[in-house]
Amino acid sequence: MAIDGPVFRAQRKRLLELADALNRGKAAQLGSDDEELLDGLVNLTDAIADQAADRYRIDALLPVWEEDDAGETEQRIQPEDRPTTLVTDLGLSDEDLDEIVHEVASKTASDVNNGGVSSQIEYLVAQLGEEETEKSLRLLAGQKGESP
Secondary structure, three states, X not given: OOOOHHHHHHHHHHHHHHHHXXXXXXXXXXXXXXXXXXXXXXXXXXXXXXXXXXXXXXXXXXXXXXXXXXXXXXXXXXXXXXXXHHHHHHOOOOHHHHHHHHHHHHHHHHHHHHOHHHHXXXXXXXXXXXXXXXXXXHHHHHHHHHOO
């Protein structure tokens, strides 16, 4: 996923302006350039949702609200919420899930490591960001140089 820094900053600035207007009870005024900025944000959220689905098996990022026969709005349990409900129903705790989480995380780490340097760097940047990844790499190189 590629993000254009200046465009992203403009999108964020415009969203903050719109949110501020709404918070002050004013109608949000949309300009001619806003459609493109907002379309870009929709595309960005779609890309994030795609990555969430591909990497973390998250089917949806937002809850779905449905109207029942009486016109009441209620939240429908999403597929990704069902395991959480099941954990509660079965009386399990977060500690009970530790081993499963460790196994899944180990598999992910193995897959990333088996993908070579490019896979490892992509993963580290996604988890830490570019700056922290570079710091970690420099620290690792320094430690490697100090070993006997």
